[in-house]
Amino acid sequence: MAVLVLGGSGFIGSYVVDALREEGHEVTVLGRRPEPFRHPQAGVKYITGEFSNKNAILEALKDTTAVVHLISSTIPSTSNIDPVLDINENLISTVNLLQLMRDCNVNKLIFLSSGGTIYGVPEKLPVVESHKLKPICSYGIVKAAIEHYIEMEHFLHGLNYVILRVSNPYGPRQARVGVQGLINTLLWNTVRCQSTKIWGDGNSSRDYVYVEDVAQACVSALASSHCGTYNVGSGKGQTVNEIIEVVGEITKKKPSIERLPARGFDVPRIVLDCTAAARILKWQAATSITAGIHETWEWMKDREEK
Amino acid sequence: MAVLVLGGSGFIGSYVVDALREEGHEVTVLGRRPEPFRHPQAGVKYITGEFSNKNAILEALKDTTAVVHLISSTIPSTSNIDPVLDINENLISTVNLLQLMRDCNVNKLIFLSSGGTIYGVPEKLPVVESHKLKPICSYGIVKAAIEHYIEMEHFLHGLNYVILRVSNPYGPRQARVGVQGLINTLLWNTVRCQSTKIWGDGNSSRDYVYVEDVAQACVSALASSHCGTYNVGSGKGQTVNEIIEVVGEITKKKPSIERLPARGFDVPRIVLDCTAAARILKWQAATSITAGIHETWEWMKDREEK
Numbered sequence: 129m130a131v132l133v134l135g136g137s138g139f140i141g142s143y144v145v146d147a148l149r150e151e152g153h154e155v156t157v158l159g160r161r162p163e164p165f166r167h168p169q170a171g172v173k174y175i176t177g178e179f180s181n182k183n184a185i186l187e188a189l190k191d192t193t194a195v196v197h198l199i200s201s202t203i204p205s206t207s208n209i210d211p212v213l214d215i216n217e218n219l220i221s222t223v224n225l226l227q228l229m230r231d232c233n234v235n236k237l238i239f240l241s242s243g244g245t246i247y248g249v250p251e252k253l254p255v256v257e258s259h260k261l262k263p264i265c266s267y268g269i270v271k272a273a274i275e276h277y278i279e280m281e282h283f284l285h286g287l288n289y290v291i292l293r294v295s296n297p298y299g300p301r302q303a304r305v306g307v308q309g310l311i312n313t314l315l316w317n318t319v320r321c322q323s324t325k326i327w328g329d330g331n332s333s334r335d336y337v338y339v340e341d342v343a344q345a346c347v348s349a350l351a352s353s354h355c356g357t358y359n360v361g362s363g364k365g366q367t368v369n370e371i372i373e374v375v376g377e378i379t380k381k382k383p384s385i386e387r388l389p390a391r392g393f394d395v396p397r398i399v400l401d402c403t404a405a406a407r408i409l410k411w412q413a414a415t416s417i418t419a420g421i422h423e424t425w426e427w428m429k430d431r432e433e434k
Numbered sequence: 435m436a437v438l439v440l441g442g443s444g445f446i447g448s449y450v451v452d453a454l455r456e457e458g459h460e461v462t463v464l465g466r467r468p469e470p471f472r473h474p475q476a477g478v479k480y481i482t483g484e485f486s487n488k489n490a491i492l493e494a495l496k497d498t499t500a501v502v503h504l505i506s507s508t509i510p511s512t513s514n515i516d517p518v519l520d521i522n523e524n525l526i527s528t529v530n531l532l533q534l535m536r537d538c539n540v541n542k543l544i545f546l547s548s549g550g551t552i553y554g555v556p557e558k559l560p561v562v563e564s565h566k567l568k569p570i571c572s573y574g575i576v577k578a579a580i581e582h583y584i585e586m587e588h589f590l591h592g593l594n595y596v597i598l599r600v601s602n603p604y605g606p607r608q609a610r611v612g613v614q615g616l617i618n619t620l621l622w623n624t625v626r627c628q629s630t631k632i633w634g635d636g637n638s639s640r641d642y643v644y645v646e647d648v649a650q651a652c653v654s655a656l657a658s659s660h661c662g663t664y665n666v667g668s669g670k671g672q673t674v675n676e677i678i679e680v681v682g683e684i685t686k687k688k689p690s691i692e693r694l695p696a697r698g699f700d701v702p703r704i705v706l707d708c709t710a711a712a713r714i715l716k717w718q719a720a721t722s723i724t725a726g727i728h729e730t731w732e733w734m735k736d737r738e739e740k
Contacts, residue, residue: 208590211529211583215521219579223517248589258566263582264589273525273579276569277517283554283570284514284698392590 129350130154132188132234134179134225135198136172137163139302140240140294143343144196145172151347158188159199165301165431179221185228194236195229196346197222200267203308204245207267208393214266222274226281236288238349239278240342242271243293243359243400244334253365254401257293257357265393275357282355290349290409292342295361295400299339299420300427310368311336311421314375314383315428324383328390330369333397335361338415338423348411361400362413371417378421379429435656436460438494438540440485440531441504442478443469445608446546446600449649450502451478457653464494465505470609471737485527491534500542501535502652503528506573509614510551513573514699520572528580532587542594544655545584546648548577549599549665549706550640559671560641560707563599563663571699581663588661596655596715598648601667601706605645605726606733616674617642617727620681620689621734630689634696636675639703641667644721644729654717667706668719677723684727685735 131148135141136157142165148155149171156173168174177184179199189195201217222239229237245268247259263269281287298311317324337360345360366374376382406412415423437454441447442463448471454461455477462479474480483490485505495501507523528545535543551574553565569575587593604617623630643666651666672680682688712718721729 208586212526215526215529219525220518220521223521260564261567261582262585264586266583266586269579269582269586272582273575276567276575276578277572279568280514280570280572280575 129193130156130191131194131196131350132156132158132192133196133198134158137161137174138198140297140339140342141198142166142301143299143339144198144346145169147343147347156188156192158184164303180217182224182228185225186232189228189232189234192232192234194238194350195225195234196238196350197225198240202267204242204265204267205308207265211266214270219270219273223277226277226287229287230281230285235286236350237278238346239274239289239291241275241291241293241357242268243295243361244398245395246271246293247398249395250398253397254363254399255359256401257359257404264395289355290352291357292345292349292360293357293400294342295335295337295359295398297337297339297342298424300424301339310334310371311375311424314372315379315421315425318375318379318381318383319428319431322384323386325386325388326368327388327394330372330387331367332394333365333367333399335363335365335399336371336417336420337361337413338420341413341415344414345405345409345411348409352409354408356408358405358409359400359402360405361402362417363400363402364417365397365399366417374418374421378418378425435499436462436497437500437502437656438462438464438498439502439504440464443467443480444504446603446645446648447504448472448607449605449645450504450652451475453649453653462494462498464490471607486523488530488534491531492538495534495538495540498538498540500544500656501531501540502544502656503531504546508573510548510571510573511614511699513571517572520576525576525579529583532583532593535593536587536591541592542656543584544652545580545595545597547581547597547599547663548574549601549667550704551701552577552599553704555701556704559703560669560705561665562707563665563710570701595661596658597663598651598655598666599663599706600648601641601643601665601704603643603645603648605730607645616640616677617681617730620678621685621727621731624681624685624687624689625734625737628690629692631692631694632674633694633700636678636693637673638700639671639673639705641669641671641705642677642723642726643667643719644726647719647721650720651711651715651717654715658715660714662714664711664715665706665708666711666717667708668723669706669708670723671703671705672723680724680727684724684731
């Protein structure tokens with residue numbers, strides 16, 4: 129297949145590109161900037177452009193058979209500072225993408241949604257896909273609205289789609305932007321002998337999923353003939369304090385922690401039920417938290433931060 | 435209370451204004467234009483302004499204790515023509531409203547959502563509020579996203595809110611704009627001896643609710659100390675063909691019908707379960723379909739269309 133990866137130079141995107149290439153797909157990447165940690169990959173076509181630029185998208189859709197959409201210009205923890213920006217850059221650009229895909233007869237879309245924020249504070253764990261959507265940050269609200277537009281496009285115009293609600297991804301090649309990703313932030317700070325801010329008592333838990341596993345979920349979704357929405361996580365929950373302990377063991381350095389009061393928009397506990405993805409997409413997370421953190425540390429420990 | 439009614443010059447808004455005045459509330463109206471069928475009401479303050487104009491909203495919020503938000507610049511049947519406009523004019527303006535209300539310490543909001551479109555094609559009838567949201571038109575998707583932002587504002591900042599998911603409102607004072615509202619469209623066309631376009635075989639059914647009943651639901655919501663989301667409908671379903679028959683009986687004229695193929699974004703059958711509103715808000719629809727159509731016809735039959 130000729131696959132356009134929107135956001136293919138980003139953290140998850142770079143692994144999706146690798147996984148697609150391994151499967152023999154032709155890959156075009158559209159993104160704002162080159163990969164921060166690698167040179168352009170041989171055989172991959174790169175287009176530098178804004179997601180909001182319809183002409184750039186139209187150009188990129190030429191000769192494309194499927195789109196993997198990984199772009200988000202916001203992150204959960206800061207999306208509430210400017211929800212209008214979030215709507216403008218992510219929701220409206222995706223609505224335009226759907227229209228352009230229809231115009232160009234590109235009929236397959238994989239979209240990375242957010243299993244970590246779309247359910248809000250879960251009523252029951254692990255969370256299944258049919259759980260009510262009650263996001264408590266703009267990031268999650270915008271993801272939910274995008275999901276609705278994609279489902280409408282499927283219902284009215286026959287778009288083939290898979291929505292992957294990814295939990296908390298981590299792994300090598302994640303630049304330290306703000307405060308996204310506990311594991312990567314902890315590891316980067318440990319490299320630099322700096323302390324890490326932790327909001328709350330450290331007992332909140334998350335479902336951490338290794339980036340290569342997420343990339344494999346995209347490949348599985350692309351190969352699947354099913355349309356639907358699937359949780360993509362490890363299916364296991366780890367508390368902040370447990371992660372701090374594992375990071376300490378693997379790095380052999382005790383992480384320095386600055387404890388701050390809990391934040392209102394942080395979900396206390398979340399673990400995704402990923403049995404639907406296993407059953408329908410034949411995908412499940414393969415990397416243990418220890419192995420994943422080890423890989424990340426090995427990549428990061430002698431590296432200059434970006 | 436000092437109540438700001440956004441869209442108070444519109445069809446539903448004019449009845450909300452009347453009902454609030456009867457309860458002794460002070461009323462300010464913000465809208466694009468004056469009421470089409472009545473002179474300005476004595477004792478009501480009118481502000482002419484766009485919903486997207488933050489300064490106008492800020493001015494209107496002065497000395498306000500509660501907001502009833504009825505504005506929508508789009509209608510279900512045409513919202514898919516330009517979803518970006520729908521997002522810009524309705525979603526973004528409402529997100530800005532929430533921020534301005536917080537800045538001005540206005541802590542109570544009644545929002546009119548859409549019981550007719552937000553559930554999409556219902557899996558089970560009558561539809562309860564916990565039914566999955568699967569809108570198949572942009573109008574419904576934007577309403578869902580607005581609901582999420584309101585719920586987030588409640589969760590993070592303590593906004594008191596009631597969301598009313600109104601089914602298909604009808605009644606006097608509805609201008610004939612495009613093709614919204616089967617009953618009003620049928621009646622206007624009967625006045626003018628023109629034919630009415632019907633999409634599909636006429637067996638699709640809707641939950642029609644009389645406009646004065648909707649206004650009473652707003653008054654009940656304003657008086658309630660509960661925060662939540664409630665269906666507002668008659669709780670009964672009427673098919674298109676049944677409505678055509680009732681209109682024929684009441685007007686004593688046989689409606690002329692032009693039958694067209696069904697449209698993809700029309701939901702085949704919907705009836706709302708309104709027991710939660712009865713239990714919590716102490717509200718239920720009081721007007722029968724025959725009485726409501728009769729009232730509408732009496733108002734309309736000698737009137738010039740606007």
